[in-house]
Amino acid sequence: xxxxxxxxxxxxxxxxxxxxxxxxxxxxxxxxxxxxxxxxxxxxxxxxxxxxxxxxxxxxxxxxxxxxxxxxxxxxxxxxxxxxxxxxxxxxxxxxxxxxxxxxxxxxxxxxxxxxxxxxxxxxxxxxxxxxxxxxxxxxxxxxxxxxxxxxxxxxxxxxxxxxxxxxxxxxxxxxxxxxxxxxxxxxxxxxxxxxxxxxxxxxxxxxxxxxxxxxxxxxxxxxxxxxxxxxxxxxxxxxxxxxxxxxxxxxxxxxxxxxxxxxxxxxxxxxxxxxxxxxxxxxxxxxxxxxxxxxxxxxxxxxxxxxxxxxxxxxxxxxxxxxxxxxxxxxxxxxxxxxxxxxxxxxxxxxxxxxxxxxxxxxxxxxxxxxxxxxxxxxxxxxxxxxxxxxxxxxxxxxxxxxxxxxxxxxxxxxxxxxxxxxxxxxxxxxxxxxxxxxxxxxxxx
Numbered sequence: 001x002x003x004x005x006x007x008x009x010x011x012x013x014x015x016x017x018x019x020x021x022x023x024x025x026x027x028x029x030x031x032x033x034x035x036x037x038x039x040x041x042x043x044x045x046x047x048x049x050x051x052x053x054x055x056x057x058x059x060x061x062x063x064x065x066x067x068x069x070x071x072x073x074x075x076x077x078x079x080x081x082x083x084x085x086x087x088x089x090x091x092x093x094x095x096x097x098x099x100x101x102x103x104x105x106x107x108x109x110x111x112x113x114x115x116x117x118x119x120x121x122x123x124x125x126x127x128x129x130x131x132x133x134x135x136x137x138x139x140x141x142x143x144x145x146x147x148x149x150x151x152x153x154x155x156x157x158x159x160x161x162x163x164x165x166x167x168x169x170x171x172x173x174x175x176x177x178x179x180x181x182x183x184x185x186x187x188x189x190x191x192x193x194x195x196x197x198x199x200x201x202x203x204x205x206x207x208x209x210x211x212x213x214x215x216x217x218x219x220x221x222x223x224x225x226x227x228x229x230x231x232x233x234x235x236x237x238x239x240x241x242x243x244x245x246x247x248x249x250x251x252x253x254x255x256x257x258x259x260x261x262x263x264x265x266x267x268x269x270x271x272x273x274x275x276x277x278x279x280x281x282x283x284x285x286x287x288x289x290x291x292x293x294x295x296x297x298x299x300x301x302x303x304x305x306x307x308x309x310x311x312x313x314x315x316x317x318x319x320x321x322x323x324x325x326x327x328x329x330x331x332x333x334x335x336x337x338x339x340x341x342x343x344x345x346x347x348x349x350x351x352x353x354x355x356x357x358x359x360x361x362x363x364x365x366x367x368x369x370x371x372x373x374x375x376x377x378x379x380x381x382x383x384x385x386x387x388x389x390x391x392x393x394x395x396x397x398x399x400x401x402x403x404x405x406x407x408x409x410x411x412x413x414x415x416x417x418x419x420x421x422x423x424x425x426x427x428x429x430x431x432x433x434x435x436x437x438x439x440x441x442x443x444x445x446x447x
Contacts, residue, residue, distance in 0.1 A: 002051040003071050003168070009040060009047075013355060014179055015067040016040040017224065018060050027055045029075065036060070036072055039224055043322075043353045053077035069166040069173055145172035153177050225320035236382040241418040244377045244389075245426050248409040249434040251393055255408055257440065270338030274390065274410070275367045279311045279337050281436045282363055282388060283329035284443050289429045293362040295383040296420050303420060312361030312381060313341060315348040322348040323381065325361045369393060369410070378415045385420045388433070389413035410437070 009016060016038035023035045034046040053075035060072055143161045145153075152174055153160040163180045165172035211217045222230065251274070258272050265272040286293035286309055295304045309330040312323045324344035326337055347353045364381045367390040378389035391411040397404040414430045421429075436442045 001056070002053060002075050002077065004035065004049050004051045004073050004075065006036075006038075006066050006068050006070050006072060007047065007050065008068055009038070009045070009355065013040050013068075014175065015065055016045075018062050018064045018066060019044055020062060021058060021060065022046070023055055023058070023073070025055050025058060029053065029055060038066070040355070043355055043358065044351045045354065047072075049073075049075075051075050067166045067179070068175060071168070143172055144170060149174050149177060157181075223319055225317075225322065229320055232382070233379050236379050240380050240382060240385075242377070242380060242415050243418045243421075243423060243426060244413055244415040245423075245430055246375055247412050247414075247430050247434055249412060249437040250398065250407050251410045251437060252408045254437055254440065255393075265335050265338050268335050268339055270335060270340075270342045272334070272338050273341070274369065274393075275313060275365060276334055276338035276341050277437070278365055278367070278388065278390065278433075279313065279326050279329050279341065280332075280334050280443060281433055282311050282365065283309045284436060285429060285433050286363055287330065288432060289425065291421055291425065292386045292416070292429055294385055294420055296385065296417065306362050308360075308362070310360050310362045312358075312364035312384075313344070314364060314366040315345050317349050317351070319351060322353060322358065323361065323364060324348055324353055324357050325359065327360065363387065365390065373411075375411045375413050378413060380415050380417055385417040386429075387415050389415065 006016075017040075018036065019039045020037040021035070022037060023029055023033075029035060029049050029052060031050060031052045032048045035049045036047040038045055038047055054077075055073055056076050057074040058072070059074070060066055060070075066072070143163065144165060144167075145160055145163075149172055150160055153163065158177055158181050160172065160177075163172050163176050164170075166176050167173050254274075254277065258274075258277070262272045270276065290305050291303070293306050293309060295306075296302075297304055308328060310325050310327050311329045312325045315322050315324060324347070326332070326340055326344075329337060332340070344353065344357060347357070361381065361384060363384055364378075364387040366378045366387060368376065369390050369392040371392075373391045374394075375391050376389050378387045380387050389412065391413070393408050393410040395406050395408050398407040398409070399405075400407070412430065412433065414426060414433075416426050
């Protein structure tokens with residue numbers, strides 16, 4: 001017999017909801033065959049099997065929450081006896097022990113979520129830890145965990161016997177310990193010793209009033225994307241000192257060029273949108289201002305400057321906001337960016353984006369111009385340090401050549417992390433972006 005377990009799903013993704021089970025008992029499956037469709041906080045993905053043989057048992061069903069490392073199914077190959085030894089059956093965990101446990105996801109992004117560091121939990125007093133083989137106070141058997149896992153639990157202040165194991169027969173892994181610590185941290189209203197709201201602060205705060213006293217209400221559970229967006233943006237807003245600066249770019253010449261070359265780009269499979277042009281502009285801008293393609297590491301008191309240039313683009317979908325990433329945007333021309341952006345946007349709306357396609361961003365764009373508005377304050381997509389907001393372009397009279405002329409102006413909003421970017425540099429960056437839009441030759445000259 002061979003077990004197939006939920007593999008690593010991607011950056012900071014520890015669990016998912018079973019959307020579909022693609023096989024049934026008695027099916028013969030091959031390695032790399034898709035056997036499960038999982039809905040994670042970022043995307044719906046098909047999970048390929050790492051084992052081959054005849055399916056003898058399926059341990060999950062639609063709607064279950066499963067963690068990385070949880071057993072999905074059991075297969076038997078031709079070399080394995082068909083009968084299950086009685087001894088093995090005797091030690092198999094009861095069904096309720098195998099059932100997935102409802103629990104909140106690990107905190108943040110993004111739509112492209114970074115690895116979180118587990119910090120030691122405060123304890124009322126320092127006490128000597130018992131040996132790894134000690135018996136729990138409840139009188140049960142010791143928690144099944146390797147010495148290294150027990151050591152990790154002691155280091156982060158987690159009681160090993162309180163951790164839910166995801167391994168075989170409930171065995172506790174390092175990931176289980178870290179997840180348990182994150183859940184504890186998420187219940188703390190502020191980060192230890194900082195006074196700032198922690199990543200899980202989205203669920204904290206005073207209790208809501210009883211709205212039913214005033215009339216009929218309806219409650220709907222958040223979907224995974226909305227829940228993750230709530231946690232991620234709460235963390236970003238409470239941990240990043242935001243500054244937003246506004247400017248307008250004269251896009252009259254750019255609109256003429258877009259009209260002229262639109263059909264050419266469509267033949268290549270893309271849409272020559274303002275967003276596609278802005279991806280290229282930002283890719284050039286961060287090379288002139290590298291602090292905008294950075295992240296801050298508070299634990300190490302360092303700023304991480306990224307040598308690669310990846311630009312995230314927020315996409316509005318019926319499930320919520322998704323942010324696919326244009327990788328190496330500085331190495332692509334506008335036509336290539338337009339084609340890729342069109343493909344990623346379609347995949348986002350069909351919820352077919354992969355985790356890799358939503359990871360690794362360095363700076364983001366949020367374009368609401370297709371809906372309307374004269375300006376807004378976008379929230380920085382942590383761990384990035386800047387995001388460009390775009391509103392609807394309007395025709396306004398502009399004083400040029402000793403007279404007023406009708407020009408199409410595009411409102412831009414640049415939000416950034418003031419710990420990394422000073423106000424003067426923020427305005428210089430935004431002016432560079434405006435000049436690149438108004439003078440496309442600047443992209444060839446400096447981009």
